[in-house]
Amino acid sequence: MTADEASARQQPLWFLFLLALAVAGGAVSYMPFLTVLLPVRINALTGTDDVAALSYATFAGAIVASLANILFGWLSDLSGSRRGWILAGLVISGAMLVSMTRAETLGELIAFLMVWQLGLNMMLGPLSAWAGDCVPDRQKGLLGGFFAFAPALGALSGALITIPGIADTQGRLWLIALIVAALVVPALVMGKGRAMPHLVRPRMADEADKPDSLRKRSVVVNMWVARLLVQIAEAALFAFLLFWLRSLSPDFSENKAANLFSLAVCIAVPVALITGKWSDKASRPLLPLSVAAAISATGLLAMAFSQSISLALAGYVLFGVASMTFLSLHSSQTLRVLPKPQHRGRDLGLFNLTNTLPSLIIPGLVISLVPGLGFSVLFMVLAALAVLASVLIAVFSKPI
Known part of the structure; x- marks a missing residue:
């Protein structure tokens, strides 16, 4: 097979969908657990809504997640196999999840949480790299659109397991573990033999001229920084959305x-799919990222200057849809710009730091701004970060 014939090969849509469902399995594993079930378990152990205990637990988990994602991505590079690591991580994370109720002290719960994060990232790190091994560049935009299902299914699973009377605490953990397995296993079973040799062929540094190598390195750095900046804005809104809304309307409920x-997540799915498909056809993979970051900034500015709850809600929906579209498409286009396939898992682990570092940055940022200056100033700062992210990617938005 010639190089042109190899690059023209595509994966069937059903396989892209299965890959996206597997990635969504990771979101289903951690979103309802970390946002609902972990705080409930800490309350059961301590007898109070212990914010400090929850902070210690999530911080320890984030550290393990960061290191484990790099480690297992790197080990899957060395072993030359992804599916075995994914399956092992699925089993370990599922087993630890359903064992959380066995923890009788806060220290034991944190230990269980850390091992769970180890197993979860044993699954997620190689899974992301496997997508890079299988999906050609001409389909990465569409793949990114499918990735938008991950937060949507994560939010839906949280709503499902919290339906009154559906299950007790242990039953909810089992329900999550079973849903995750149902989402991940089909890709493992039906994805055998789907790798494309030209996507995994080791690439040496001297295969490209020096100017081209420097440009690609700059693209990677800018992509990393841009994702971190947007993630900071997105995570800040995720953590403090309710507090901000209640500052505008004191009776704004948790359900609202x-x-x-959920509205923003659901709208983002078709937007990301359409935009990702367009980027493939137009051969402009990075342009939608720059535009989405700019629209995110617009939404944040609308929130900063809103004088009514209706404008505030519209600004948040605009921000939410644009930022989630950015993050979904960014995840797939990162697979395009990484320089060496033989280090794909390790390098994706380094990119994963952009998902965990915001949890260390946001508390200090919010505490330094909101008490004295209010949420409006915070949103203006976050808008500036989104604009910078847009500019960083726009520099390299031409075909790569």
């Missing part, structure tokens, strides 16, 4: 805030 988040 959850519905608002």
Whole structure:
């Protein structure tokens, strides 16, 4: 097979969908657990809504997640196999999840949480790299659109397991584990032999001239920084959305805030799919990222200057849809710009730091701005970060 014939090969849509469902399995595993079930378990152990205990637990989990994602991505590079690591991580994370109720002290719960994060990232790190091994560049935009299902299914699973009377605490953990397995296993079973040799062929540094190598390195750095900046804005809104809405309307309920988040997530799915498909056809993979970051900034500015709850809600939906579209498409286009396939898993682990570092940055940022200056100033700062992200990617938005 010639190089042109290899690059023309595509994966069937059903396989892209299965890959996206597997990635969504990761979101289903951690979104309802970290946002609902972990706080409930800490309350059961301590007898109070212990914010400090929850902070310690999530911080320890984030550290393990960061290191484990790099480690297992790198090990899957060395072993030359992804599916075995994914399956092992699925089993370990599922087993640890359903064992959380066995923890009788906060220290034991944190230990269980850390091992769970180890197994979860044993699954997620190689899974992301496997997508890079299988999906050609001409389909990465569409793949990114499918990735938008991950937060949507994560939010839906949280709503499902919290239906009154559906299950007790242990039953909810089992339900999550089973849903995750149902989402991940089909890709493992039906994806055998789907790798494309030209996507995994080791690439040496001397295969490209020096100017081209420097440009690609700059693209990677700019992509990393841009994702971090947008993630900071997105995570800040995720954590403090309800507090901000209640500063505008004191009787704004938790249910309304959850519905608002769900609305943005659901709208983002077709937007990301359409935009990703367009980027493939137009051969402009990075342009939608720059535009989405700019629209995110517009939404944040609308929130900063809103004088009514209706304008505030519209600004948040605009921000939410644009930022989620950005993050979904960014995840797939990162697979395009990484320089060496033989280090794909390790390098994606380094990109994953953009998902965990915001949890270390946001508390200090919010505490330094909101008490004295209010949410409006915070949103203006976050808008500036989104604009910078847009500019960083726009520099390299021409075909790569």
